[in-house]
Amino acid sequence: xxxxxxxxxxxxxxxxxxxxxxxxxxxxxxxxxxxxxxxxxxxxxxxxxxxxxxxxxxxxxxxxxxxxxxxxxxxxxxxxxxxxxxxxxxxxxxxxxxxxxxxxxxxxxxxxxxxxxxxxxxxxxxxxxxxxxxxxxxxxxxxxxxxxxxxxxxxxxxxxxxxxxxxxxxxxxxxxxxxxxxxxxxxxxxxxxxxxxxxxxxxxxxxxxxxxxxxxxxxxxxxxxxxxxxxxxxxxxxxxxxxxxxxxxxxxxxxxxxxxxxxxxxxxxxxxxxxxxxxxxxxxxxxxxxxxxxxxxxxxxxxxxxxxxxxxxxxxxxxxxxxxxxxxxxxxxxxxxxxxxxxxxxxxxxxxxxxxxxxxxxxxxxxxxxxxxxxxxxxxxxxxxxxxxxxxxxxxxxxxxxxxxxxxxxxxxxxxxxxxxxxxx
RNA sequence: GCGGGUGUAGCUCAGUUGGUUAGAGCGCCAGUUUGUGGCACUGGAGGCCGUGGGUUCAAUCCCCAUCACUCGCCCCA
Numbered sequence: 004x005x006x007x008x009x010x011x012x013x014x015x016x017x018x019x020x021x022x023x024x025x026x027x028x029x030x031x032x033x034x035x036x037x038x039x040x041x042x043x044x045x046x047x048x049x050x051x052x053x054x055x056x057x058x059x060x061x062x063x064x065x066x067x068x069x070x071x072x073x074x075x076x077x078x079x080x081x082x083x084x085x086x087x088x089x090x091x092x093x094x095x096x097x098x099x100x101x102x103x104x105x106x107x108x109x110x111x112x113x114x115x116x117x118x119x120x121x122x123x124x125x126x127x128x129x130x131x132x133x134x135x136x137x138x139x140x141x142x143x144x145x146x147x148x149x150x151x152x153x154x155x156x157x158x159x160x161x162x163x164x165x166x167x168x169x170x171x172x173x174x175x176x177x178x179x180x181x182x183x184x185x186x187x188x189x190x191x192x193x194x195x196x197x198x199x200x201x202x203x204x205x206x207x208x209x210x211x212x213x214x215x216x217x218x219x220x221x222x223x224x225x226x227x228x229x230x231x232x233x234x235x236x237x238x239x240x241x242x243x244x245x246x247x248x249x250x251x252x253x254x255x256x257x258x259x260x261x262x263x264x265x266x267x268x269x270x271x272x273x274x275x276x277x278x279x280x281x282x283x284x285x286x287x288x289x290x291x292x293x294x295x296x297x298x299x300x301x302x303x304x305x306x307x308x309x310x311x312x313x314x315x316x317x318x319x320x321x322x323x324x325x326x327x328x329x330x331x332x333x334x335x336x337x338x339x340x341x342x343x344x345x346x347x348x349x350x351x352x353x354x355x356x357x358x359x360x361x362x363x364x365x366x367x368x369x370x371x372x373x374x375x376x377x378x379x380x381x382x383x384x385x386x387x388x389x390x391x392x393x394x395x396x397x398x399x400x401x402x403x404x405x406x407x408x409x410x411x412x413x414x415x416x417x418x419x420x421x422x423x424x425x426x427x428x
Numbered sequence: 429g430c431g432g433g434u435g436u437a438g439c440u441c442a443g444u445u446g447g448u449u450a451g452a453g454c455g456c457c458a459g460u461u462u463g464u465g466g467c468a469c470u471g472g473a474g475g476c477c478g479u480g481g482g483u484u485c486a487a488u489c490c491c492c493a494u495c496a497c498u499c500g501c502c503c504c505a
Contacts, residue, residue: 009496011495063429063502085504117502117503119496121499123503123504123505128505197501208503280501285505287505310504312505314505333464365462365463365464366462366464367465369464372465374465384463385463394464396465401464401465401466
């Protein structure tokens with residue numbers, strides 16, 4: 004197949020969007036660092052078991068959305084559909100369990116074989132954090148607070164709603180599941196077909212149903228709240244208290260359920276109405292049972308993942324950092340091109356962004372300089388070379404002056420200090 | 429995976445109740461200006477009308493299939 008299209012649900016990230024992604028990632032990592040989280044990377048390919056054991060075989064992700072392949076040695080490998088299980092695996096593989104707590108952040112592509120839609124791709128990108136080894140609500144609060152700070156840094160906090168819920172500990176959840184299943188079984192025939200299958204696979208998910216008939220039945224269903232044991236209740240209360248202390252607005256949504264098996268206690272989602280049906284922009288929760296399901300020791304954990312594409316779609320142009328305006332070098336004749344390149348190199352060493360204009364026609368080159376939004380054009384022609392100077396033209400004001408070539412670095416350091424991107428001083 | 433919509437120039441979109449050379453705006457290139465840009469004017473390039481098949485004297489238009497995107501469901505970030 005030689006179609007010139009990318010494979011379904013796979014998108015090229017062109018410079019415009021790439022900048023948005025980079026901006027989101029930079030902000031998130033920066034803020035994560037303030038909370039003491041370190042960046043790690045885990046492989047995109049993992050043994051299938053890593054996800055199968057932990058996410059639950061009934062979840063859609065495991066049952067139908069994984070890109071699977073066999074290695075030459077016959078091992079079952081999959082493209083990772085999410086980040087948490089891989090990070091947890093890395094904790095165990097590398098024997099990091101000795102020094103808790105562990106605070107990690109990560110970013111990278113994830114893969115799910117789903118029907119693509121806006122905000123739902125087959126290869127998409129997550130930015131996520133995981134906190135291991137803290138079983139108190141303090142961890143939950145800190146993790147949510149970190150998420151909130153990231154959204155604030157992206158100027159998104161106003162357009163997003165934080166919903167939280169608790170799934171309780173294992174005891175509470177098991178108790179509740181029995182109650183709920185018993186109740187729903189009485190209304191089995193009136194449930195939507197989707198919910199009828201969910202009843203056996205993942206009954207808690209029915210709480211989240213959008214079907215009107217289901218919603219009516221659920222009005223009288225037993226509440227998870229009533230099945231919580233005191234430990235679970237206290238935990239949830241502390242989380243709320245912590246969020247209130249930090250003035251993070253939230254709403255309790257008793258119907259909020261996470262799809263993956265490893266979640267317990269806190270579940271939360273930041274959602275938006277701006278993105279159609281893919282409204283969840285960042286979500287996570289607590290997963291105390293995860294490492295044990297993997298065959299390791301029991302290590303409590305909380306974390307979240309944000310969908311970079313979804314966040315990027317919400318960004319407004321004015322919230323993005325304005326790119327630094329470059330300097331444009333124009334050689335009037337071909338024989339002066341290397342002179343121009345030499346000047347460019349001096350300025351690049353000083354941290355300026357310098358674009359060569361590549362042609363030898365002044366009018367054309369000035370046009371090109373405008374197009375790349377250059378602030379100055381540096382013109383090197385016969386006169387300049389003879390006098391060892393360079394014409395520096397401000398493209399906003401039209402003013403221009405002759406600057407001695409050996410002073411060019413200092414000249415721009417003085418007149419255009421903001422232009423020195425990435426310069427280490 | 430289920431149900432609906434869309435696919436015409438680089439982008440946003442007209443259009444043809446089936447009929448010769450398929451249009452606009454923006455963008456791009458060139459000229460007016462061979463050492464001075466943005467504005468303006470003039471000209472130009474660029475489409476197998478998503479792809480494959482069918483009906484027809486004739487298909488960009490009708491039919492079928494397929495691919496991609498999109499909306500809702502499902503699921504999830």
